[in-house]
Amino acid sequence: MSVLIVGSTALDSIKTPKAENPRLLGGSASHAAVAASFFGPVRLVGVVGQDFPRRYLQLYKRRRIDLQALQILPGKTFHWSGEYEANMNNRRTLLTELGVFETFTPTLPGSHQNSPFVLLANIAPSLQHHVLNQMQRPKFVVADTMDLWLNIALADLLKLLKRLDAFVLNDSEAHQLTTEDNVFAALRKIHKLGPRYVIIKKGSHGSILSGPRGFFICPAYPLHRVVDPTGAGDSFVGGMMGYLATARGSIEDNFRRAMIYGSVVASFCCEGFGLLRTAGITRGQIDRRVKELQRLTKF
Amino acid sequence: MSVLIVGSTALDSIKTPKAENPRLLGGSASHAAVAASFFGPVRLVGVVGQDFPRRYLQLYKRRRIDLQALQILPGKTFHWSGEYEANMNNRRTLLTELGVFETFTPTLPGSHQNSPFVLLANIAPSLQHHVLNQMQRPKFVVADTMDLWLNIALADLLKLLKRLDAFVLNDSEAHQLTTEDNVFAALRKIHKLGPRYVIIKKGSHGSILSGPRGFFICPAYPLHRVVDPTGAGDSFVGGMMGYLATARGSIEDNFRRAMIYGSVVASFCCEGFGLLRTAGITRGQIDRRVKELQRLTKF
Numbered sequence: 001m002s003v004l005i006v007g008s009t010a011l012d013s014i015k016t017p018k019a020e021n022p023r024l025l026g027g028s029a030s031h032a033a034v035a036a037s038f039f040g041p042v043r044l045v046g047v048v049g050q051d052f053p054r055r056y057l058q059l060y061k062r063r064r065i066d067l068q069a070l071q072i073l074p075g076k077t078f079h080w081s082g083e084y085e086a087n088m089n090n091r092r093t094l095l096t097e098l099g100v101f102e103t104f105t106p107t108l109p110g111s112h113q114n115s116p117f118v119l120l121a122n123i124a125p126s127l128q129h130h131v132l133n134q135m136q137r138p139k140f141v142v143a144d145t146m147d148l149w150l151n152i153a154l155a156d157l158l159k160l161l162k163r164l165d166a167f168v169l170n171d172s173e174a175h176q177l178t179t180e181d182n183v184f185a186a187l188r189k190i191h192k193l194g195p196r197y198v199i200i201k202k203g204s205h206g207s208i209l210s211g212p213r214g215f216f217i218c219p220a221y222p223l224h225r226v227v228d229p230t231g232a233g234d235s236f237v238g239g240m241m242g243y244l245a246t247a248r249g250s251i252e253d254n255f256r257r258a259m260i261y262g263s264v265v266a267s268f269c270c271e272g273f274g275l276l277r278t279a280g281i282t283r284g285q286i287d288r289r290v291k292e293l294q295r296l297t298k299f
Numbered sequence: 300m301s302v303l304i305v306g307s308t309a310l311d312s313i314k315t316p317k318a319e320n321p322r323l324l325g326g327s328a329s330h331a332a333v334a335a336s337f338f339g340p341v342r343l344v345g346v347v348g349q350d351f352p353r354r355y356l357q358l359y360k361r362r363r364i365d366l367q368a369l370q371i372l373p374g375k376t377f378h379w380s381g382e383y384e385a386n387m388n389n390r391r392t393l394l395t396e397l398g399v400f401e402t403f404t405p406t407l408p409g410s411h412q413n414s415p416f417v418l419l420a421n422i423a424p425s426l427q428h429h430v431l432n433q434m435q436r437p438k439f440v441v442a443d444t445m446d447l448w449l450n451i452a453l454a455d456l457l458k459l460l461k462r463l464d465a466f467v468l469n470d471s472e473a474h475q476l477t478t479e480d481n482v483f484a485a486l487r488k489i490h491k492l493g494p495r496y497v498i499i500k501k502g503s504h505g506s507i508l509s510g511p512r513g514f515f516i517c518p519a520y521p522l523h524r525v526v527d528p529t530g531a532g533d534s535f536v537g538g539m540m541g542y543l544a545t546a547r548g549s550i551e552d553n554f555r556r557a558m559i560y561g562s563v564v565a566s567f568c569c570e571g572f573g574l575l576r577t578a579g580i581t582r583g584q585i586d587r588r589v590k591e592l593q594r595l596t597k598f
């Protein structure tokens with residue numbers, strides 16, 4: 001079944017201690033859509049400006065991503081610029097130019113409104129609501145978020161939580177939302193806000209699922225070198241949703257493996273700038289790392 | 300087979316945001332010895348003063364810990380006092396009174412010198428050497444350490460690394476020792492310093508083993524509430540060594556399960572002040588959490 005993904009489609013200029021790369025393909029929806037595309041059909045909902053490089057449209061197309069709901073408007077593409085420290089967990093934003101993203105209000109074509117799997121990738125909660133309002137009884141709705149929305153759009157986000165099947169956030173955001181230092185205590189509080197499934201991402205420490213069958217401790221794939229972690233969280237949810245939407249059996253049965261798949265796609269994402277590494281991998285490479293993770297965690 | 304454990308035997312006064320407990324039984328060797336005692340015979344090497352409460356000697360004895368090499372000397376027991384912040388990963392030392400520990404130079408009785416498993420729990424590297432010098436061809440030697448020794452006794456520690464089968468340290472110490480931010484890159488560098496097995500502890504994020512069969516990603520047992528994490532790392536290595544020393548089969552075959560057992564004993568340690576929780580558990584309770592960890596990580 002196909003996954004509808006809405007989020008940001010951007011140009012990222014990224015600086016690390018070792019290199020600098022301007023105007024890479026980025027944004028939460030780009031990373032999530034490419035990650036999901038290894039598993040099945042993906043419908044991208046987003047907006048770019050007329051400066052958006054043709055080669056990035058071609059990249060989407062090579063990954064067979066449906067671009068019917070990608071608007072190309074007069075003006076500039078959303079441009080984000082950030083710099084990482086030697087410890088890749090610390091980054092600062094240097095620049096944010098919203099461009100055409102500032103007035104983004106997607107209208108879904110009829111064909112998209114019945115997508116069974118919906119991924120509301122990181123974007124303003126009001127836009128996540130706006131897209132969800134246009135969907136006809138989706139089977140499974142997942143949303144990701146970021147600290148910015150907890151700071152400036154908490155009421156919208158809290159309303160959204162009641163409409164989700166699964167909510168994904170990172171450990172510092174979980175702390176911010178619940179004031180709990182303990183991840184498992186935070187999970188309990190977040191369930192009370194609505195979602196049946198809650199996933200807390202912990203970067204290189206993996207992630208934790210809390211759902212109807214209890215917890216799942218999901219490892220991160222061991223990387224000796226992280227080139228650029230931008231988009232790793234988006235790749236994680238994208239890969240997870242791509243797997244969930246296409247695997248046979250119940251969502252409940254598939255959820256753990258879906259997270260493992262997400263974790264593996266995220267590991268590839270970290271090995272190159274932007275989408276440079278992820279866009280070139282194969283399903284076979286993903287499957288091999290999934291098997292390796294099985295070996296690395298068995299006891 | 301029995302495990303010989305040398306380290307500190309102390310009185311710990313611990314303050315958390317919720318409670319304060321003075322003069323608890325503490326020290327690296329106390330935590331490690333009690334943890335190891337759930338699996339098989341333990342020989343404790345340490346020193347206490349005449350102020351050492353009789354009830355703590357009784358606690359050791361209830362756990363059937365061999366106290367032949369525990370010296371009781373005129374003077375005061377090593378006393379440490381520390382305070383935790385709401386985020387239990389942050390603590391500061393309020394007071395350190397070495398007492399009889401200042402001149403501690405253990406002489407092992409003949410019966411102890413042929414212990415097959417040796418755990419050099421956290422203590423000055425010179426003392427770890429001193430004990431190791433008295434051993435007759437031990438089968439397996441593991442050492443733990445702390446940032447203090449990296450700061451003031453690095454040369455001794457580097458010499459020790461060449462004499463170990465396994466070395467255990469936490470992630471920030473691994474960073475300090477190797478200047479590597481990446482855990483897996485740090486592991487590679489530490490192997491070059493000597494030990495065949497290296498374990499990096501990551502607190503609530505679990506631990507990573509690197510050994511002849513590659514990596515093992517070891518989870519932490521999920522706790523909703525941490526009462527006092529003091530001694531969790533010592534409990535981890537103690538439980539691990541206790542299991543390794545008594546399990547049938549090769550060390551290589553047993554190592555992953557040994558870490559899981561260590562991780563579970565450490566989880567109990569965090570649920571009470573000092574050794575209050577750990578001292579009261581049973582092997583059955585430990586086994587149940589091991590099974591639960593298996594369920595929590597399977598995919």
